[in-house]
Amino acid sequence: MPRQISGQPAWQASLLAIACGLVSCAVVVGIWEMAGRDSANPVTQVLPPPSQFLPVLFESDFKVGLGSQSASIYQSVMVTLIRVSLGMAIAFVGSIACGLLISLSKWSELFILPLLGLMAPIAPIAWVPLALVVFGVSNLTAIFIVFMGVFFTLTIATVAEIKRIPAPLLMTAENLGGGSFNRWRWVIIPAVLPGVFTLLRLNFIAAWMAVLAAEMTGLRDGLGTVVMTGRNLFNSDLILLGICIIGITGFAVDRLLLLIQRKFFWWQV
């Protein structure tokens, strides 16, 4: 099968991929709905099928929560998305800048890289309590957590990508008369961008989980809060609705990042 797919034009292959994905989803939902028919089924009592939890969205006028705490689903999605994108954007720019600075000298590499290596494996969720203490319940907390989850890995990646640049590319720039600042700007930065962005995309899931964890444990708005509200109200419909939106939004962002990568950071050095 894969051989056949690769022989087809690109759009046909991607259409096939989308169609297959949709079929898979439909099959899962179908089985789920079938199981949900039997109201005595203990599994679907906890995991109500989409036909049960989706109407919650419309009944409540797209609002979740009680009284003054309630927020529209749209708002929750936006809040979470803004937090993740801000945190990732700051981490992306910051780690490229730091990576460049670190690779300026052999010594800074030797001294700083081990520290980064120690920081990188810390799960972003582990920063949640600290961030809550320092920044309180605010957007800053969420952004900080995303940043911490991505920054160290990306900085290490930037340093590695700079090392990976083929020497002739840099020599050519110098040979053509480029000073060191212009070589940074016109060779090193463009050469490392695609690799670092790819890693950013791969780390998005970690950042996404970190924000949701923060929203579930401390913050008062965002997608994670939807799930927690469901928990507090013992409302499985709401929990599943939240989970569903988290899945779909996360998938959409991943596709968006892929699109950005293909459009703006497509080259390979």
Next chain:
Amino acid sequence: MATGDHSQTSGATPPIIACQALTKDFSRGRQTAPILADVNLAVDPGGFVTILGQSGGGKSTLLKLLGGFIPPTSGQVLFHGLPLPGITPKIGMVFQENTLYPWLTVEQNIGFGFKVRGKQPAQYRQQVKHFLEHVGLFSARQLYPHQLSGGMKQRVSIARSIAVQPDVLLLDEPFSALDIQLRRRLQGFLSAIWQDMATTMVLVTHNVEEAILLGQRLIVVGDRPGRIIETVDLSDPRFRDRYDARFLALQRHLEGVIEADAYMQDSRLPSHSAEMRSTIPNPAFNPSPKT
């Protein structure tokens, strides 16, 4: 076999680039291997020197030394009579590997020398257009390197290097990966550039025909350690004709020289050398005229 002073130039003008007693060792683990040993070479201003040798013989290393890209182990490179401190835009280099910037179009790659010097695009647009036309890539100016054929890439690399007008252009096997037709077209193209721009050229190749056709002087680098084993003066226009008897005789002679050198390397038996030497086709001409 030619011996003696290879650094001798044919003209009276001082050499534009020269090297004296140049050696280069590379360390492999704990050992150091001599790659080049005692290379003396002098290139006349406006000259065209071709360096011929087998793969792994140290030709690229020699060229990188001449351009100041790597430091010699001993000896020195002189540029305009002064020791060469390092990489300089006055000595352009077309590397053996592809060094086009994959994120830039053909046009941007050719203009890169201006951009990386901090010039604004408006200041160099005309020059880039001129060189695009010069190398016949005007219609391909919006393409990216991965969309180009091998020959187009080489033309872009050469155009990018000559656009900043170096005094000397070093070319490391620029046409090796190309088929024979394209190779011949680009050889003609390079010759034309050399005549138009009066740039001094040093071209490395392992193709005997190419070395004879393009060069004003030809140098054969032997293997392990790399050293000059033969110098041939090619200023005679008959060497531009690949069917001329003189051309063919020289081609056969040089192929023999290279083969003999390789054979001696492989067998590592000094006793073979005399035997091998006698098998070198010995044409009627003297390969290294001293006049």
